[in-house]
Amino acid sequence: MNTLQLKGVCAAPWGQALLKDIAFTLQPGTVLGLAGPNGAGKSSLLQLIAGDIQPSTGQLTFCDRSLTEWPPQERAQRLAFLPQMSLLSFPYTVEEVVRLGRIPHSSGYQGDSDIVEQALDLTDTASLRHRLYTQLSGGEKQRTQLARIFAQILGQESLSGSLLLLDEPTSALDLAHQQLVLMATHQLAMRGCALVVVIHDLNLMASIADQILVLDNGCQIALGCPEQVFTTTLFKEVFGVDVTIGHHPQEGYPMITPLRPTLL
C-alpha cells in the first residue's frame, strides 16, 4: 500500500497554473521534504494533498483511494494538516485547542484525554495547558497547533495509513524545540505515519527527510534522497546561491553552507 500517490498532477485553481506535472509516491513511515524558493508551490502542493485545491488533471490517491472518494470524517481521522499561519483569535486554553484535534474521532472523553496528554508531551506543551492561546508567544502557539495536529491522528498503535502535512512546523521555534519536533516526527514515522514537510532550513530538512522534492515555479525539478538532490549546481540554478556542501559530523547527512557572493 502507498500512503500517497500523485500521477501527473496539475493544478490551476485561479486560472494560472500553480503546479505542473507533479508525480511521486510516499510509503508508510517515510518523510518527504518539499524544498524550493518562495512562491515555488510548496504550500500549494500541501493544500492540494489536503483537498483544499482540486487537481485540474492527473491522479491523487490517498491510501490507494482517490482523495475525493474519502468521506470527510474518515479522511480527517488519518490526514492532518498544519498550516503556516493560524487564525485563532478566541481565548481557548491550550488544552482546549489540542482537544479540538479529536473532533473527527469518537473515542470518548477519557480516550481523548489520554491522546491529548500524549500530544502535549510530544510537543512540550503540557506546562502550558491552562494558558490562554491568545496570550502565548509565537513559538508556543506553533507548538500548540502542532499538538492539535498530532492529537488528530494519534490513537492507534500503528499509524501506517496516516499522513501528516506540516507547513513550516519549526519556523518560530528555538533550537531545543526544533530538535524536539524533529524527534517527534521521527517517532511518528517509526510508527508508520507518512509525513510531507516544508522547512526552509535545509539542514534541518536533510536531517529528517528520507526523500526531498524540489519545486521551482510549480515544476518538479528533482526528487530523491538528500545526498542525491542537494548538489551545488541545484542550489545555483534553483536558489541562485553558491553553496558548499559538507556532512554532519555524527549522522553524515549533507550540511549546506551558503558562500558569500564575492564583492567586487
Add this chain to the structure above:
Amino acid sequence: MALALASGAVSLSFLDVGQGLVDTVLGEAANQNALIVGQIRLPRVLLAAVMGATLAISGAAMQGLFRNPLADPSLIGVTAGASLGAALIIVTGGSLLQGYIGLSLVSAGAFVGGVIAVLFVYRLATSANGTSVATMLLAGIAITALSGSIGSLLEFFADNNMLRRISLWKMGGLDGANYPRLILASVVGGALLVALPRYAGALNALLLGESEARHLGIKVDRIKLALIIWVAVGVGTSVALVGTIAFVGLVVPHIVRMLAGPDHRYLMPASALAGALLLVVADALARVVVAPTELPVGVITTIVGVPFFISLLRNRHHYGMQ
C-alpha cells in the same frame, strides 16, 4: 420571573401573583389579578424570555461563524431587512392597519423582509468556491445601508401617525404579547434552542479557520448554510414579533464568553439563559420606570447592556481577548 410578573403599572404582591396564576390555570379568569397576571403579564414575560434566548443564541452562533466576537445577528442583514419590510407595510397599508390584523400584517412584512435580505446577502457571498464569510459581512453591511436609506425615504413620505408607529416599532416592545404570538415564538425559539447547540462542535472547529475545520472532517459549507437559515428564521421571527431589540444578540454571548470561555457547548446554552434573563429584567424595568406608560424595551436593553459591556471591554486582557 416572579418579580417580573409582580411588577408593572398595577403592582401586585407575590401572593397575588400566585393566586392569579392558580386562577388562570383553573380557568377562573374573573378577578382582576388573574386577568393582569394570566392574560397580560404571563404571556409578556414568557415572550420576553423566549425572544431573549433566541436572540442571544443566534448571536452566539453568528459570532462563531464569522469568527468575530463583535458579530451580531443583524450583520447578515436580517434586522435591517425586517425593519424595511415593516416600514413598507406601515406606510403603504396606512389607515387600513388598525388593530390586531394590522399588527399581524406588519409582523409578516418584517419576517418576509428579513428573510429576503438574508437570502440576498447569502447569494451575493456565494460563488463556485463556496460562501465567503468576509464577503457576507460586507454584503450584509451594504444591504443594511440600502434598507436603511429606503426606510428613510419611506419615512420622508410618511405622515406623523405612520412615523410614530415606525419609530416605536423600531425601538422594539413586548406590549403586543398574547398567547398566539407566544406560541409562535415558542415553536421557533424552541426549535432554535434544540437545533443550534448541535452545531457546537462544528462551531468550535470553525474558530480555528474554515480550512482547518474542513481538515477536521467538518462539512463547512453545509453547516454555514444551515446556521444562516436558522439564525434568519429565529431573528426574523423575533423582529417580526417584538421589533428590533438591540444589543442582546451582540452583548450577551460576548459577556458569557468572557465569563465562561469560548467553547460553544457551554456558550450557547448559557447565552440563551442569560439572554432570556436580560430581556425579562429589561422588560420589567420598561414597565415600571415611568409607569403607567412604558418605555421601549430596546432602549432599556441598550442602557443596561452598554455600561456592563464597556466595563468588560476595558478589562478584556483578563479574559484573553485581543
